[in-house]
Amino acid sequence: MPRRKWLVLARNSYMLRTSGFGRFRYIVPLLIGVPIVGAIFAFVPWITNFFLDEVEVFFVSTAAIALIQIVLFTTFILFLFFPISFSLNSGQEEYYEILLSAPLRPKDVILGKFLGDMPFYSVGVIAVASVFVALMLPLGLGVIQGTLITLIFMLTFFSALWIGVVIAAMIRSKIGSSTRGKDIGKALSMAVALPMVGLMYALMSGTVYTALLDVESSGPLPFVLDLLPSSWGANVVVDFAVSPGDASGISLENTLRVGAMAIFFVGVLWAGTKFADRAYNLESQSLSSNLARQEGVFYRAIRAISGGGAFGTLVVSVFKDYGRRLENVSKIVYVIGLVALVTFFFGDAEDAEGGIIMMFFLLPFLAGFIVGEVTIRGKENLFIYRKAPKGELRLVRARLVQSMLVMVPLTVVATAIPLLMMSGASTAAAYMMVPYMIALSAALVVFSLGLFLMWPVFSEKPADMMANVMILTFFMMGCFFVTLFLGLFGEVNGWLFILTLTSIAGAIALMLGVRNLRALE
Amino acid sequence: MSKAMISTKELSKTYGRSGKVIALDKLNLEVYEGETFGLLGPNGAGKTTTVRLLNCIIKPTGGSATVGGHDLIKGSLEIKSMTGLLAESPGLYEKLSAHEFLQFMGALYDVPDDVLDTRTDKLIRLFGLHSRRNHLLEGYSRGMKQKVLIAAALIHDPPLLFFDEPTSTLDPNAALMVKDLMKDLAENAGKTIVVCSHILPIIEELCDRIGIINRGKLVAVGTIDELLARTGKNTLEKAYIDITGGVQKKELLSWRELRGAKA
Ligand SMILES: Nc1ncnc2c1ncn2[C@@H]1O[C@H](COP(=O)(O)OP(=O)(O)O)[C@@H](O)[C@H]1O
Ligand SMILES: [Mg+2]
Numbered sequence: 195m196p197r198r199k200w201l202v203l204a205r206n207s208y209m210l211r212t213s214g215f216g217r218f219r220y221i222v223p224l225l226i227g228v229p230i231v232g233a234i235f236a237f238v239p240w241i242t243n244f245f246l247d248e249v250e251v252f253f254v255s256t257a258a259i260a261l262i263q264i265v266l267f268t269t270f271i272l273f274l275f276f277p278i279s280f281s282l283n284s285g286q287e288e289y290y291e292i293l294l295s296a297p298l299r300p301k302d303v304i305l306g307k308f309l310g311d312m313p314f315y316s317v318g319v320i321a322v323a324s325v326f327v328a329l330m331l332p333l334g335l336g337v338i339q340g341t342l343i344t345l346i347f348m349l350t351f352f353s354a355l356w357i358g359v360v361i362a363a364m365i366r367s368k369i370g371s372s373t374r375g376k377d378i379g380k381a382l383s384m385a386v387a388l389p390m391v392g393l394m395y396a397l398m399s400g401t402v403y404t405a406l407l408d409v410e411s412s413g414p415l416p417f418v419l420d421l422l423p424s425s426w427g428a429n430v431v432v433d434f435a436v437s438p439g440d441a442s443g444i445s446l447e448n449t450l451r452v453g454a455m456a457i458f459f460v461g462v463l464w465a466g467t468k469f470a471d472r473a474y475n476l477e478s479q480s481l482s483s484n485l486a487r488q489e490g491v492f493y494r495a496i497r498a499i500s501g502g503g504a505f506g507t508l509v510v511s512v513f514k515d516y517g518r519r520l521e522n523v524s525k526i527v528y529v530i531g532l533v534a535l536v537t538f539f540f541g542d543a544e545d546a547e548g549g550i551i552m553m554f555f556l557l558p559f560l561a562g563f564i565v566g567e568v569t570i571r572g573k574e575n576l577f578i579y580r581k582a583p584k585g586e587l588r589l590v591r592a593r594l595v596q597s598m599l600v601m602v603p604l605t606v607v608a609t610a611i612p613l614l615m616m617s618g619a620s621t622a623a624a625y626m627m628v629p630y631m632i633a634l635s636a637a638l639v640v641f642s643l644g645l646f647l648m649w650p651v652f653s654e655k656p657a658d659m660m661a662n663v664m665i666l667t668f669f670m671m672g673c674f675f676v677t678l679f680l681g682l683f684g685e686v687n688g689w690l691f692i693l694t695l696t697s698i699a700g701a702i703a704l705m706l707g708v709r710n711l712r713a714l715e
Numbered sequence: 716m717s718k719a720m721i722s723t724k725e726l727s728k729t730y731g732r733s734g735k736v737i738a739l740d741k742l743n744l745e746v747y748e749g750e751t752f753g754l755l756g757p758n759g760a761g762k763t764t765t766v767r768l769l770n771c772i773i774k775p776t777g778g779s780a781t782v783g784g785h786d787l788i789k790g791s792l793e794i795k796s797m798t799g800l801l802a803e804s805p806g807l808y809e810k811l812s813a814h815e816f817l818q819f820m821g822a823l824y825d826v827p828d829d830v831l832d833t834r835t836d837k838l839i840r841l842f843g844l845h846s847r848r849n850h851l852l853e854g855y856s857r858g859m860k861q862k863v864l865i866a867a868a869l870i871h872d873p874p875l876l877f878f879d880e881p882t883s884t885l886d887p888n889a890a891l892m893v894k895d896l897m898k899d900l901a902e903n904a905g906k907t908i909v910v911c912s913h914i915l916p917i918i919e920e921l922c923d924r925i926g927i928i929n930r931g932k933l934v935a936v937g938t939i940d941e942l943l944a945r946t947g948k949n950t951l952e953k954a955y956i957d958i959t960g961g962v963q964k965k966e967l968l969s970w971r972e973l974r975g976a977k978a
Binding site for chain 2: 576
């Protein structure tokens with residue numbers, strides 16, 4: 195009898211994830227889940243009891259449906275985008291190639307991985323559901339009602355997750371596993387993150403919530419939300435809260451709703467496997483190999499800025515290798531988008547200083563993203579420079595110039611966004627921040643280059659890059675708090691203090707970095 | 716006998732804190748100007764380490780050497796300028812075209828602009844890459860990349876060339892072309908060439924002398940005839956196996972026995 199391949203793969207996927215747990219691996223989800231759920235049930239009802247009246251009032255108000263809709267919808271979207279973003283970012287083709295060279299169907303691979311990960315996602319979903327159930331327990335919620343609520347959460351989120359997994363697989367098969375496909379995938383994974391972050395900010399700042407409460411003036415938003423499967427459950431949850439107790443509270447309508455959700459999930463699962471089999475194969479159409487375009491004004495300008503000649507060619511070459519990676523471009527768009535979003539949702543029109551403080555935490559990321567490229571192509575790539583006469587110095591200088599050329603304009607844009615969006619900032623002093631931030635970002639580029647040469651990152655995994663970025667971030671935070679502590683914050687001396695400290699640290703790091711580059715083997 | 720281009724004395728390289736991995740153990744070797752020298756040895760023998768040392772990419776942990784009359788440590792700048800290297804697993808910029816990559820390499824070695832342009836063009840044509848010269852390297856096959864890298868090693872026209880496994884990823888036609896190119900470089904351009912390869916026929920045809928290296932030690936050096944005479948074998952392959960030791964034939968299928976293979 196042929197084994198059920200997706201079951202084998204699900205098991206394999208589960209084993210991979212739990213490999214660190216030894217003989218406890220089979221109960222890992224329980225080990226994580228039981229304490230969490232236990233804690234929720236111990237504390238939440240206890241808290242609800244204090245506010246029982248308010249909670250009851252809340253659930254009969256329109257606000258309840260709106261709030262629960264939002265919670266379900268947000269998590270729905272998160273679960274939908276998470277696998278897309280993740281799968282696009284991590285190129286797992288080699289692994290899939292092994293799997294698909296075995297007698298398997300794509301459906302088995304995708305379904306197997308989904309089911310293998312399900313126990314872990316279940317822990318998260320059940321925890322979220324438990325919060326709601328525990329919150330409503332003091333209202334007199336019945337056991338069946340509680341179970342149904344948990345079921346609603348699970349159905350909603352697993353539908354989302356599965357749709358996300360299938361979409362990810364389909365995008366993958368479309369863009370192919372070529373170098374270029376991977377490149378596009380990475381860029382997309384950053385791109386899909388931005389709307390997600392935007393949504394989160396919109397929710398956090400209360401814009402959507404207000405819109406939902408104010409049904410008349412908010413246009414199509416509540417209507418659209420109602421159509422989404424994530425919202426069907428919200429009505430049931432609120433209904434249960436209004437009429438708690440298994441005997442009286444479970445109406446035919448609510449049973450139908452839960453039934454519809456179950457059917458939706460099964461339908462999605464079924465359609466997904468069909469799609470997966472058809473859309474996902476390894477012989478993805480490879481994208482035509484890309485042509486290098488004729489050198490335009492842009493690169494000619496860069497060549498000129500870096501002084502032309504051999505050095506100009508070096509700078510232009512590393513710049514091309516950087517700029518032609520979509521992923522780098524999307525990282526930059528992401529960071530700038532983040533600045534715009536934060537300013538838009540949280541910016542206080544009177545307070546430009548807040549926007550400036552934000553820059554302290556953003557510039558390290560920007561510098562890290564840009565400079566981190568230096569070692570990412572691997573040791574062998576560095577050996578090209580090692581082989582050339584004075585190659586190490588050429589590398590460092592070319593990278594410094596190239597990184598500055600990317601960093602400075604971005605810093606100007608990122609500083610200008612809060613300044614322009616906030617009316618309180620239109621003073622000459624505020625505009626002095628622009629040259630200041632340019633100087634600071636230049637110092638950070640030096641610092642960052644030093645760090646990445648001291649602790650080179652030879653892989654493209656974002657997690658590996660984070661270590662150096664974190665050092666930069668903590669350094670900036672340290673500077674920030676020291677200035678605050680010295681009472682210099684917001685004063686010229688404070689700004690200069692931070693800049694000086696960063697420059698000194700940068701110079702030292704670069705010196706050590708170059709030394710390490712020379713000794714690398 | 717002509718002048719020594721490379722001369723090493725007890726040249727050694729160890730890796731790890733306490734020098735646990737002895738990659739190269741007291742190498743004494745002379746390579747003469749204008750000759751083609753073959754470096755043979757099993758995987759992990761220390762060939763790549765030797766090549767990296769002689770190109771000043773890594774620093775020796777013992778001994779000394781001169782390349783083109785320059786000391787390995789003090790004269791590293793001069794040595795790097797006068798050597799060309801095709802590395803075993805070289806890095807390149809995938810997002811550059813062949814043309815752009817060669818321009819980049821030329822810039823690294825300070826090739827004057829006018830020379831660089833014509834040379835880039837000629838090398839690209841020589842390797843049959845002209846129609847693809849503006850395509851990004853990411854779309855090239857391994858063999859095509861190898862051709863670009865060989866061109867890059869030649870871009871500053873150095874008198875001393877190192878080829879570390881030059882043909883291992885090439886198709887037979889391309890391998891033949893590279894072999895002929897190396898021959899031409901030696902015979903008609905007066906280059907000194909050091910080539911590491913496992914492909915014995917190529918070594919046999921190209922090299923004036925060969926050295927066999929095993930576990931970091933140079934165990935034999937001389938012309939092919941000298942090596943054959945020394946081992947009493949009639950082919951280079953047999954001599955090589957004799958010197959480095961091979962796997963016994965009867966052991967080759969021993970892994971099957973436990974499973975009771977019948978066929
Ligand atoms: N960077 C390194 N770190 C540690 N050991 C290394 C390194 N490079 C090479 N070695 C070791 O040195 C020995 C010789 O390697 P290598 O010169 O690459 O051999 P070959 O080129 O002859 O196959 C091997 O045992 C290898 O593991
Ligand atoms: Mg080698």
